Amino acid sequence: MAASLDVSGHCLCGAVSYNATAVSHDVSVCHCGMCRRWTGGPLMYFDVEGAPVIEGAESIGIYKSSDVGERGFCKRCGSVLFWKVAGEDRYTFTAGSLDTPSGLILTKEIFVEDKPAFYEFANPTEKLRGSDAMSAYTGDEPK
Amino acid sequence: MASAGHTVKGHCLCGAVAFSADVAKLEVDACHCSMCRRWAGGPFIALSCDGELRITGKDHLATYRSSEWGERSFCQTCGTSLFWHLVGTDHYALSANTLDDQSGLVLTSQIFIDEKPGFYEFANDTPKLTGVEVVAAFEASKGGES
Numbered sequence: 001m002a003a004s005l006d007v008s009g010h011c012l013c014g015a016v017s018y019n020a021t022a023v024s025h026d027v028s029v030c031h032c033g034m035c036r037r038w039t040g041g042p043l044m045y046f047d048v049e050g051a052p053v054i055e056g057a058e059s060i061g062i063y064k065s066s067d068v069g070e071r072g073f074c075k076r077c078g079s080v081l082f083w084k085v086a087g088e089d090r091y092t093f094t095a096g097s098l099d100t101p102s103g104l105i106l107t108k109e110i111f112v113e114d115k116p117a118f119y120e121f122a123n124p125t126e127k128l129r130g131s132d133a134m135s136a137y138t139g140d141e142p143k
Numbered sequence: 144m145a146s147a148g149h150t151v152k153g154h155c156l157c158g159a160v161a162f163s164a165d166v167a168k169l170e171v172d173a174c175h176c177s178m179c180r181r182w183a184g185g186p187f188i189a190l191s192c193d194g195e196l197r198i199t200g201k202d203h204l205a206t207y208r209s210s211e212w213g214e215r216s217f218c219q220t221c222g223t224s225l226f227w228h229l230v231g232t233d234h235y236a237l238s239a240n241t242l243d244d245q246s247g248l249v250l251t252s253q254i255f256i257d258e259k260p261g262f263y264e265f266a267n268d269t270p271k272l273t274g275v276e277v278v279a280a281f282e283a284s285k286g287g288e289s
Contacts, residue, residue: 012181012209027262029185036240038156040224041173044185044263063221065156073222077207078215080184080222094184095262104262118171118239118248119188122266 004049009097011079015059018081020052020093025103027095029121032111032130034065039080042119044095046104051089052082068138085137108133151190153241155223159203162225164192164237170251171239175259176274178209183224186259188250189236196226196235 004024010017027046035043054060061075064086072082084091095101106123109115110133149169154161171190179187198204205219208230216225227236239248253259256271272280 010181012178012215013207029263034156037154037238038221038223039185040183040187040189040238040240041185061219061222063157065221071156071222073217075205075219075222077182077209078205078217078222078224079182080224096180096182096184101260101262104260106263116240116245116248118245118250118267119173120266122264123262 007046007093008099009081009093010099011059011074011077011081011097013074013077013079015076016054016056016074016079016081018052018054018093018097020091021049022093023047023049025105026107027104028092028108028110029106029125030110030133031115033114035083035111036114036116038065038071039094042115043080043083044106045083045092046095048091048093052091052093068134090137151192151237152243153225153237154243155203155218155221155225155241157218157221157223159220160198160200160218160223160225162196162198162237162241164196164235165194166190166192166237169247169249171248172236172252172254172269173250173265174236174254176255177258179227179255180258180260182209182215183238185263186253186265187224187227187236188239189227190239190242190248192226192235192237194233196233196237 007022008019030043064070082093108126110128111130112127152163173186206216208214250267253271254277255274257273
């Protein structure tokens, strides 16, 4: 059984920091065009249970990128921080924002159909199409 | 073949900021340094541009000075990480994933490999440089230009 764990993280300039409960040490990669454009690489994220405790929330900018999701970033330094289900306390935070990224395991790649050809991960992972991955967040049947 | 180049165009997620630039090669590198990973959420994959960066929507662009030598620009409206700039030069590392056309891109190096955490690994077979090696290579290239 995967044990949840308390984690903390912060943006590059330190204006925003957070404490949250990660579902596990599992990290996923999202190759979708929106995540890649937003972050500058494939987005590496972990799932969080419930609402995080955020310090410096006044420095957070929110951009609603689709009907489903919104993206949080630091308005001072531009660090990408989280993707969340719009209107719900369902958050994923970036692996890069963690204070201590030890013990992480890359277990999943999603939106594999959107991955460009120029990079590839060596890690053995579960690979999901976007609609299959998103059903976990939206509750919709995979398309 | 110095004249052979490519004009690339890109934009942020919300479209408020767009850019075009002339680059020598469609080669990209992945930076594993802790600043890039904290800023971009994962390794930052970038295309080198040495020259003019033509930007539209500049009023939406914000810049954060992350070190003595580098600054990072992003869209204030959507938070897209757009480019890293070597202060005082016309050298930019443009986010490859912001490009409108990403066909033809080749990952040819990985830098700051000494700061890469253990949990991920690219399968691409590329040279891997430590931070010290990157700085040394840059200093050498500066010497060569003078």
